[in-house]
Amino acid sequence: MASYAQDVKNELARIFPDDTECLRAELLALLTVGTKKIDGRIEFSSTNAATARKVIILAKKFFPTIKPEVAAVRKKKLRKDLSYVVRIFLTDTVKIFLAEIDSPDFLKRTRYKVAYLRGAFLATGTVNRPETQYFLDISSKNKSTSAFIHALIEKLEFRCGFYQRRNYFVVWIREADSICDFLGMVGANNAVERFEIARNVKEVRKQVSCIVNLETASLTRTVDAAQRQIADIKLLLARKTRVTKKIRAAMDMRLENPSCTLAELAEKFSIGKAALGYRLRKIQRLAKRYKKK
Numbered sequence: 001m002a003s004y005a006q007d008v009k010n011e012l013a014r015i016f017p018d019d020t021e022c023l024r025a026e027l028l029a030l031l032t033v034g035t036k037k038i039d040g041r042i043e044f045s046s047t048n049a050a051t052a053r054k055v056i057i058l059a060k061k062f063f064p065t066i067k068p069e070v071a072a073v074r075k076k077k078l079r080k081d082l083s084y085v086v087r088i089f090l091t092d093t094v095k096i097f098l099a100e101i102d103s104p105d106f107l108k109r110t111r112y113k114v115a116y117l118r119g120a121f122l123a124t125g126t127v128n129r130p131e132t133q134y135f136l137d138i139s140s141k142n143k144s145t146s147a148f149i150h151a152l153i154e155k156l157e158f159r160c161g162f163y164q165r166r167n168y169f170v171v172w173i174r175e176a177d178s179i180c181d182f183l184g185m186v187g188a189n190n191a192v193e194r195f196e197i198a199r200n201v202k203e204v205r206k207q208v209s210c211i212v213n214l215e216t217a218s219l220t221r222t223v224d225a226a227q228r229q230i231a232d233i234k235l236l237l238a239r240k241t242r243v244t245k246k247i248r249a250a251m252d253m254r255l256e257n258p259s260c261t262l263a264e265l266a267e268k269f270s271i272g273k274a275a276l277g278y279r280l281r282k283i284q285r286l287a288k289r290y291k292k293k
Helices: 004-012 020-033 049-062 092-102 110-124 143-155 176-186 189-238 245-256 262-268 273-292
Strands: 035-038 041-046 069-074 082-089 125-127 136-140 161-165 168-173
Touching: 004 049, 004 110, 004 125, 004 189, 020 035, 020 041, 020 049, 020 092, 020 110, 020 143, 041 049, 041 110, 049 082, 049 110, 110 125, 110 136, 110 143, 110 176, 136 143, 136 176, 143 161, 143 168, 168 176, 176 189, 189 245, 189 273, 245 262, 245 273, 262 273
Parallel strands: none
Antiparallel strands: 035 041, 041 082, 069 082, 125 136, 136 168, 161 168
């Protein structure tokens, strides 16, 4: 079963805007964030087949004279998933294309920024299932690349963080609303719908759990109070303590109804809650005298 992050990438990998500049920005992100240079080639690696396919399609569009090499490699660690590797020779055309990131006109429009972030997420991004904790991040081994992504996300008015994890520099978003808005912005509309449904279910469960916990705590307090009152009453009866008719009536009420709350007792015997509470406290004080002795 595919993870939530894989589902998001499968959806994003199938987005091909009509604007060529958006596609250019997305490919530039894929090649700068998710690749490494080896023997005169750039090598893109992903466990998501749809993402690797998109890299190939975009590479053929912008580098028509270059034929990308494709390989499927099985990992040696963890779950041993297949990793799809796309290799592109670093020709002058590719070098000029990659140098566009330093251009002052690069990503001058918001839709280009969004396309770049879509490519960056496809390259190295991950997002937790909304049923668990809220967490989205994009990582890179290049600090300047991660810093650029961080600045870009902040320009689009998202609250994000930036930190180093081992050999990677990670840009992260933690707030549920921000994650939802980010996914919607880059085009993962189906993922957003699933996210919202899961979040609503999670919130409802949280509220129900809170109510249940409160009711359980209240019931526990009621039972504990009733048991203490019954113990006090039995002590007075054992000592044959003389009490008023009203106190005796309260003692009988509690013995006959050991599980009732104070309010339920008062309603059942048509007596004021405050008056009944006073009598039970009186019983407690009388029993306390014997306990001290």
